[in-house]
Amino acid sequence: MKFTVFGNPIAHSLSPIIHQQFAKQLRIELEYTRSLASKLGFAEAVAKFFRTGGAGANVTVPFKATAAKLVTHLTPRAARAGAVNTLIPLGRGQLAGDTTDGEGLVRDLQRLLKSADVCCEVLIIGAGGAASSVIEPLQQVGATIVMANRSSAKVTALQQDFGDLQAMSFAELSAPPPTGSNSRPRIIINATSASLTGTELPIHPNWFADSALAYDMMYGRVPTPFLRQAQQAGVEQSADGLGMLVEQAALAFALWHDGQLPNTEVVLPTIRAALE
């Protein structure tokens, strides 16, 4: 059985090692490679992979939205997110597209909080592809979402698609949270790409001091600037997005292998050690 992940860049993708760990755990033989695709060549690269016997593929940055337009069948959650991270061949040239990103984040938060309930207020910073794909899965497990983005137009657009999505401005973030407010966020998620460039976000430390968990959807060998800010401000718990990466992979694995869901907890330390 052959699998791959399409992206650009792709050389540092951890997906092959994650899927090999899962396969070893469940005693399944598979090959999982990295496929570097160009913007113009992505559709043909996907078609060729499945024409030549591909059993499944993941899709990562920057092709998730393109993949959603390419497939012949979209799952409802992928349609609502406008993004696909998992491709499943249906035979006769038909291809299904799903996204496991949102549920992957939810499962990681549940693991960290040791609770199935991700209730109360969740502040998401950012309104790009990474942010939009996690709104609905979080709402489904009880979260009330407040979104803050550097430019407000993207949040306004998302409010049209998702009911009950509240918005706040960056200016409000850089000031202390209003005193006496009983709706301070329990979880603060960084869904911006600011960590990629080592940029700190303009967040007043009191936002972190009052919250139970700071989560960066990015990950790396050292804490991201956002997580360093949160830790310095005295946040109770902080985590990067490596757990989300492993969880979304486990859900994709189950889609390809008859619903067999690997144990992610035992795999995480190995994947952490593999980070360059």
Ligand code: ATR
């Ligand atoms: P992704 O698929 O990773 O979400 P994206 O769709 O390009 O990537 O979205 C990137 C997000 O990070 C956007 O919300 C962007 O804010 P803008 O909409 O204002 O551009 C946010 N972002 C990137 N760099 C940032 C920075 N230095 N400070 C604040 N927000 C930043």
